[in-house]
Amino acid sequence: MVLEIEEKVIEAKKASIILASVSTDTKNEALEAMAQALDDNRDKILEANQKDIEAAEKLKRKGELSQALVDRLKVSDSKISGMIDGIRDVIKLEDPVGKTIDALELDQGLELYQVSCPIGLIGVIFEARPDVVPQVMSLCLKSGNATIFKGGSEALNSNRVIFDLLNEAAESTKGMTSGAFQLMETREEVNDILSMDAYIDLLIPRGSNAFVKYMQDNTKIPVLGHADGICHVYVDDEADLSKAYEVCFDSKVQYPAVCNAMETLLINAEIAEKFLPKMARMYDDAGVQMRCDETSFEILGQIDFLKSIARAIEDDWRTEYNDLTLSIKIVESMDEAIEHINNYGSHHTDAIITENDLKKKKFTELIDSSSVMLNASTRFADGFRYGKGAEVGISTNKIHARGPVGMEGLLIYKYILVGNGDKVADYAGPDAKKFTHRKLNKKVGDAVSRK
Amino acid sequence: MVLEIEEKVIEAKKASIILASVSTDTKNEALEAMAQALDDNRDKILEANQKDIEAAEKLKRKGELSQALVDRLKVSDSKISGMIDGIRDVIKLEDPVGKTIDALELDQGLELYQVSCPIGLIGVIFEARPDVVPQVMSLCLKSGNATIFKGGSEALNSNRVIFDLLNEAAESTKGMTSGAFQLMETREEVNDILSMDAYIDLLIPRGSNAFVKYMQDNTKIPVLGHADGICHVYVDDEADLSKAYEVCFDSKVQYPAVCNAMETLLINAEIAEKFLPKMARMYDDAGVQMRCDETSFEILGQIDFLKSIARAIEDDWRTEYNDLTLSIKIVESMDEAIEHINNYGSHHTDAIITENDLKKKKFTELIDSSSVMLNASTRFADGFRYGKGAEVGISTNKIHARGPVGMEGLLIYKYILVGNGDKVADYAGPDAKKFTHRKLNKKVGDAVSRK
Numbered sequence: 001m002v003l004e005i006e007e008k009v010i011e012a013k014k015a016s017i018i019l020a021s022v023s024t025d026t027k028n029e030a031l032e033a034m035a036q037a038l039d040d041n042r043d044k045i046l047e048a049n050q051k052d053i054e055a056a057e058k059l060k061r062k063g064e065l066s067q068a069l070v071d072r073l074k075v076s077d078s079k080i081s082g083m084i085d086g087i088r089d090v091i092k093l094e095d096p097v098g099k100t101i102d103a104l105e106l107d108q109g110l111e112l113y114q115v116s117c118p119i120g121l122i123g124v125i126f127e128a129r130p131d132v133v134p135q136v137m138s139l140c141l142k143s144g145n146a147t148i149f150k151g152g153s154e155a156l157n158s159n160r161v162i163f164d165l166l167n168e169a170a171e172s173t174k175g176m177t178s179g180a181f182q183l184m185e186t187r188e189e190v191n192d193i194l195s196m197d198a199y200i201d202l203l204i205p206r207g208s209n210a211f212v213k214y215m216q217d218n219t220k221i222p223v224l225g226h227a228d229g230i231c232h233v234y235v236d237d238e239a240d241l242s243k244a245y246e247v248c249f250d251s252k253v254q255y256p257a258v259c260n261a262m263e264t265l266l267i268n269a270e271i272a273e274k275f276l277p278k279m280a281r282m283y284d285d286a287g288v289q290m291r292c293d294e295t296s297f298e299i300l301g302q303i304d305f306l307k308s309i310a311r312a313i314e315d316d317w318r319t320e321y322n323d324l325t326l327s328i329k330i331v332e333s334m335d336e337a338i339e340h341i342n343n344y345g346s347h348h349t350d351a352i353i354t355e356n357d358l359k360k361k362k363f364t365e366l367i368d369s370s371s372v373m374l375n376a377s378t379r380f381a382d383g384f385r386y387g388k389g390a391e392v393g394i395s396t397n398k399i400h401a402r403g404p405v406g407m408e409g410l411l412i413y414k415y416i417l418v419g420n421g422d423k424v425a426d427y428a429g430p431d432a433k434k435f436t437h438r439k440l441n442k443k444v445g446d447a448v449s450r451k
Numbered sequence: 452m453v454l455e456i457e458e459k460v461i462e463a464k465k466a467s468i469i470l471a472s473v474s475t476d477t478k479n480e481a482l483e484a485m486a487q488a489l490d491d492n493r494d495k496i497l498e499a500n501q502k503d504i505e506a507a508e509k510l511k512r513k514g515e516l517s518q519a520l521v522d523r524l525k526v527s528d529s530k531i532s533g534m535i536d537g538i539r540d541v542i543k544l545e546d547p548v549g550k551t552i553d554a555l556e557l558d559q560g561l562e563l564y565q566v567s568c569p570i571g572l573i574g575v576i577f578e579a580r581p582d583v584v585p586q587v588m589s590l591c592l593k594s595g596n597a598t599i600f601k602g603g604s605e606a607l608n609s610n611r612v613i614f615d616l617l618n619e620a621a622e623s624t625k626g627m628t629s630g631a632f633q634l635m636e637t638r639e640e641v642n643d644i645l646s647m648d649a650y651i652d653l654l655i656p657r658g659s660n661a662f663v664k665y666m667q668d669n670t671k672i673p674v675l676g677h678a679d680g681i682c683h684v685y686v687d688d689e690a691d692l693s694k695a696y697e698v699c700f701d702s703k704v705q706y707p708a709v710c711n712a713m714e715t716l717l718i719n720a721e722i723a724e725k726f727l728p729k730m731a732r733m734y735d736d737a738g739v740q741m742r743c744d745e746t747s748f749e750i751l752g753q754i755d756f757l758k759s760i761a762r763a764i765e766d767d768w769r770t771e772y773n774d775l776t777l778s779i780k781i782v783e784s785m786d787e788a789i790e791h792i793n794n795y796g797s798h799h800t801d802a803i804i805t806e807n808d809l810k811k812k813k814f815t816e817l818i819d820s821s822s823v824m825l826n827a828s829t830r831f832a833d834g835f836r837y838g839k840g841a842e843v844g845i846s847t848n849k850i851h852a853r854g855p856v857g858m859e860g861l862l863i864y865k866y867i868l869v870g871n872g873d874k875v876a877d878y879a880g881p882d883a884k885k886f887t888h889r890k891l892n893k894k895v896g897d898a899v900s901r902k
Contacts (some may be wrong), residue, residue, distance in 0.1 A: 017793060021816035098816075104838050110827060112837060119849050120819065201849045222673065222850045243872030250874030342468055353872075360899045364867050365472035365549075368571065374899065376561065376870025385878070386563060386866070387555050387888035398570050398652045399673045399851040403866045415837070415854045416815050419827025421694030421804075423701030427836070437838035448811045448825065 005192050008182045009121070009148060013199045015180035016121045016146035024095040026175035031138055035087040037169035038134065038162070042080050048161040049075040049130065056154050065154070073128045073155055083134040083162075086390070090138040093389055096411050097144045103440035103447075106417075107433060113416045113444035118144035119201045122410065123193050125150045125215065126206035130158035136204070137166055137181060139390055143410040146180040148200065150193055152207075156185060194219035202410075204393055209320065224409060226396035228346035229259025230320050231378040234337040234363075236354035237270035243375050244353040248279060250377040251351065253286045257322050259394060260349050260371075260381040264317060264327045266337045272296065272330045277303055284308065288324045291316045295330035317344040334359055338366045345369065347396045349381040370396055370403035418447045456643050459633045460572070460599060464650045466631035467572045467597035475546040477626035478593055485589065486538040488620035489613070493531050499612040500526040500581065507605055516605070523579045524606055534585040534613075537841070541589040544840055547862050548595045554891035554898075557868075558884060564867045564895040569595035570652045573861065574644050576601045576666065577657035581609040587655070588617055588632060590841055594861040597631040599651065601644055603658075607636060645670035653861075655844055660771065675860060677847035679797035680710025681771050682829040685788040685814075687805035688721035694826050695804040699730055701828040702802065704737045708773050710845060711800050711822075711832040715768060715778045717788045723781045724750055731757060739775045742767045746781035768795040785810055789817045796820065798847045800832040821847055821854035869898045 038045065056073055059065040102114040122145045126132040133149055140147040151159040163183040171178045184193065193200065197220040205212045205225045213227040233251050235244045251262035267276060276299050283290060284306050291312035292300060300309050316327040317340070331337045334352070341350050351373035352363040364372045371381040381404060383391025388406030395401050401409035426433050489496065507524055510516040553565040573596045577583040584600055591598040602610040614634040622629045635644065644651065648671040656663045656676045664678040684702050686695045702713035718727060727750050734741060735757050742763035743751060751760050767778040768791070782788045785803070792801050802824035803814040815823045822832040832855060834842025839857030846852050852860035877884050 017789075017817055017819055020819075021813070106831070106836060106838070110831075115815075216671075220667075220671075240872065246872045246874050247870075250876050254874065254876045254879065338468075357899060360869075362472070364566075364865075364895075364899065366468055368468055368471075369865065371866040371868065373868045374870060376868045376873040377875050379875035380557070380561075380868055380870075380873070381866070385557060385875070385886060387557070387886065398863045402863050412849045412853050414815075414820065415822040415832070417822065417824045417827045417831055418811075419698075419825060419831075421691065421697045422827040422831070423697050423705065424828050424830035424836070425701050425705045428705070435836065435838065444815075448808060448815065 005184060005189055006196070008184070009193075009196050009199045011179040012146040012148055012182045013121050015177045016118070018177040019141075019146055019180045020097065020118045020144045022144065022176060026173060027095065027142055027144075028091050030141060030170040030173040030176050031087055031091045033169035033173050034134070034138065034166045035084045037165040038080055038084050038087070041165055042077060045075060045080060045158070045161055045165070046077070048157040049073070051157045052155055069128055069154065073130070073158070075130055075158055079131060083131055086135050087138045090142050090390060093142060093407060095142065096407055098444075100443040101413055103442050103444070105438040105440050106435050107422075108436070109420050110422045111418045111440060111442070111447050113418065113447065114413050115416055115444050116411050117414050119410055119412050121146045121148065121200050123148045123150070123196075123200045123203045123221065124206065125190060125193065125203065127152045127208065127211060128154050129206070130155045130162055132206050133159055133162050134166060135390065139392060139407050140410060141170060143407050145410050148182050148184060148193060150184040150189055153186070159183065160185070191218070194221065197221045206393070222397075222400065224395050224397065224401060224405060225393050226259065226346065226348060228320050229261070229348045230263050230318065230344065230346040231260060231349045232264045232266055232337075232341045232345055233262050233351045233353065233378065234266040234331070234334065234341070235268060235271065235275060236334055236352060236356065236359060237268040238356040238359065239271065239353040240355055240375075241271070241275055244275060245279060245282065247351060247353055247375065247377050249282050249286070251379055252283065252288060252326050253324070254377070254379055256324050259320075260378050261322070262326065262378050263320055264329065264344070266329050266331050266340060267296065268334070268337075269295070269330050269332050273299055276300065276328075280306060280309070283326065286324070288326050291325065291327045293329040296328045320346070334363065338363065342366075342368050348394070349373065349378045351376065351378050370394070416444055416448075456635060456640055457647070459635070460644075460647050460650045462630040463597040463599055463633045464572050466628045467569070469628040470597055470631045471548065471569045471595045473595065473627060477624060478546065478595075479542050481592060481621040481624040481627050482538055482542045482589055484620035484624050485585070485617045486535045488616040489531055489535050489538075489585065492616055493528060496526060496531055496609070496612055496616070497528070499608040500524070502608045503606055520579055520605065524581070524609070526581055526609055530582060534582055537586050538589045540840060541593050544593060544858060546593065547858055549895075551894040552864055554893045554895070556889040556891050557886050558873075559887070560871050561873045562869045562891060562893070562898050564869065564898065565864050566867055566895050567862050568865050570861055570863050572597045572599065572651050574599045574601070574651045574654045574672065575657065576641060576644065576654065578603045578659065578662060579605050580657070581606045581613055583657050584610055584613050585617060586841065590843060590858050591861060592621060594858050596861050599633050599635060599644060601635040601640060604637070610634065611636070642669070645672065648672045657844075673848075673851065675846050675848065675852060675856060676844050677710065677797065677799060679771050680712070680799045681714045681769065681795065681797040682711060682800045683715045683717055683788075683792045683796055684713050684802045684804065684829065685717040685782075685785065685792070686719060686722065686726060687785055687803060687807065687810060688719040689807040689810065690722065690726075690804040691806050691826075692722070692726055695726060696730060696733065698802060698804055698826065698828050700733050700737070702830055703734065703739060703777050704775070705828070705830050707775050710771075711829050712773070713777065713829050714771055715780065715795070717780050717782050717791060718747070719785070719788075720746070720781050720783050723747065727751065727779075728754055731760070734777065735759065737775070739777050742776065742778045744780040747779045771797070785814065789814065793817075793819050799845070800824065800829045802827065802829050821845070867895055867899075
């Protein structure tokens with residue numbers, strides 16, 4: 001069993017070497033063939049999805065699956081159109097492979113190029129959503145990375161049909177390699193995949209926090225993702241309160257189920273009595289449950305109309321509600337807010353509302369998070385809004401890619417040294433030649449084909 | 452015991468937040484004070500080192516330590532001068548923190564900045580060499596990273612004196628934080644440090660391959676380094692043989708004890724009979740032991756003067772000799788060479804000797820290594836030669852930093868979004884505003900202080 005999986009992984013790893021050198025035109029042709037294959041086989045996809053939906057409905061009736069999961073599983077004709085559009089968007093993206101990042105003359109005729117290249121073999125482990133396969137496969141193909149897909153068992157039929165259509169379309173394109181994309185199916189395979197650090201260079205999880213955490217805790221392969229999104233907004237005593245109302249409302253209410261929504265509101269004591277009552281009324285009207293520290297509870301306790309306020313406990317400061325629940329704390333200073341955020345937060349996204357430029361600067365420097373917002377909603381922290389085209393994930397990792405990550409997160413670089421029989425011995429000892437270390441404005445292609 | 456270590460690590464982690472915002476001038480003043488402290492206390496350092504040397508000599512006589520280790524341990528007056536020069540070189544390096552990497556207008560008045568920042572808390576675990584402390588501390592200080600040092604017990608006295616001098620000099624500089632640098636001493640602490648993935652963001656090992664491998668296998672913290680350096684040179688049938696002799700000799704003989712020296716020579720069958728005998732004679736004269744595959748053994752077997760040739764076994768292709776030993780294999784094609792390299796190599800540094808431009812291009816694309824050399828010695832793969840000023844390490848990792856890594860490997864970035872009360876709700880729904888996603892030619896400093 002494990003052997004068969006390992007064979008698939010080794011096949012993909014081997015193919016990854018070839019895929020790294022496939023031309024842009026060939027990759028774009030493969031992507032267009034993939035889009036076309038989905039368009040030509042809508043009925044087949046809907047039919048397979050129907051089987052998954054029926055099985056999921058049964059499990060739901062037994063209480064083993066939630067309606068939310070059934071919804072995520074559902075593929076409609078317009079969702080297929082979305083998949084097709086997504087693939088065609090990737091065709092439009094510039095080929096990120098083989099770009100000269102830096103060029104340096106070490107000595108006359110000895111030139112060092114830093115050149116972008118694919119990471120190699122990516123493992124994507126995802127829960128129900130069948131739209132992960134076209135999205136990730138198109139990004140990986142364009143960036144020259146081979147990919148192992150491991151989807152949830154609930155989407156077994158949908159994933160299989162979609163994967164086969166895409167993979168056949170890609171592999172039948174002239175100049176493409178075969179074996180670069182592999183689909184794993186049974187549930188036991190997750191742990192097998194996590195153990196294959198000898199072959200898999202990067203894991204991308206798509207699923208719940210618990211799911212990501214499990215992966216992070218059970219593999220030596222780097223994981224691009226985040227387990228928690230405990231985001232804060234700090235309303236400073238020098239805040240423009242009209243901005244504060246807008247940002248605090250948006251950060252919590254606009255879409256609370258996601259990782260970049262605010263979970264804890266920190267308010268400077270100086271302005272708390274002025275700011276909080278109106279803010280609380282806005283939240284209350286929107287159905288937000290408030291969990292207050294002692295001071296904010298006292299302030300709000302004087303207002304009798306509020307439907308849902310409670311006292312916060314220590315755990316609240318560490319909780320990602322992903323829901324219309326908000327913890328509120330009054331702080332004496334920005335420093336206290338910063339310490340709270342760095343201590344209880346998840347280093348994802350945190351905001352300050354202030355008009356003081358020095359405080360803005362200090363806040364950006366001292367908050368140890370992947371996104372820091374100045375007078376703007378935490379909800380902006382997202383690959384699409386950050387202009388990345390397609391999002392690979394949001395990383396709270398501090399190595400490689402951090403924050404919302406686009407296709408650039410699937411790339412690394414290699415150094416290419418172009419010489420002419422050069423040897424280090426000439427640069428050592430008493431008569432050592434000196435390195436020039438002069439910046440070059442050249443591309444690696446010129447250097448390799450010139451000679 | 453563990454608690455005390457954890458306290459030190461937590462103190463450093465807290466200090467890392469402050470250190471991230473210390474000004475360039477303050478950091479440079481601290482560095483100059485560090486250099487001065489070493490210069491003012493040469494006798495004290497030599498005295499402490501003498502104690503370590505005496506203890507090491509005793510262990511050597513008992514056969515528990517090698518002469519090489521005693522040599523590495525030894526601090527001389529000129530080595531202290533080298534440490535001082537190294538620190539002053541770091542003062543000259545540009546401050547890498549707070550650089551605007553990218554700037555994008557999301558919409559009018561809503562600007563996204565990608566800004567460089569320190570990684571946070573670095574753990575440096577090293578074997579005997581006492582010169583690691585000044586080198587790494589100066590690089591980490593300049594890049595705003597707090598650092599935990601864990602040295603080998605053989606250099607206990609030297610490390611303690613050098614660390615205390617440097618740390619006191621740094622901490623007594625006006626504007627510097629305290630607690631950012633910590634020295635651990637006893638041997639048991641290595642495993643404790645490896646377990647502190649909650650606090651330590653990156654580990655840098657300085658020691659033998661086995662030492663690095665142990666760390667990689669026993670921690671969830673990312674490790675910047677490489678366990679093996681199995682480097683290859685492939686001599687193509689279209690090689691300029693005069694270049695081949697130079698590069699192949701230099702790659703093996705110039706300094707064989709290091710990771711970027713060649714371990715396996717691959718020769719195209721077409722030119723093997725012409726090339727190999729003279730090459731083998733050069734190696735033989737230099738005292739290189741050759742381990743040959745069947746074909747190369749047949750070719751060399753006809754030459755009776757060679758002192759040291761033997762048949763290679765399978766293990767030879769996976770062995771880093773770090774010595775005047777070389778394995779030699781004849782291949783039928785460049786493709787066979789590439790497959791051998793990707794399969795048996797360590798993805799460190801590999802070279803091709805050829806005059807064919809298409810082959811050069813293909814080789815750079817298909818070799819999955821951090822440095823690929825075209826007609827140049829593998830020995831060039833090194834931070835100093837690559838113009839990095841100071842080398843943090845050579846990484847065969849494919850995430851974050853790859854190849855020779857300078858101070859840039861101690862940095863990551865954060866996103867700073869500068870708004871004016873902006874909310875995502877305005878960009879959602881039927882009347883959604885559109886993002887402009889227009890490239891800006893601005894620095895984050897302008898945006899933060901402008902408003």
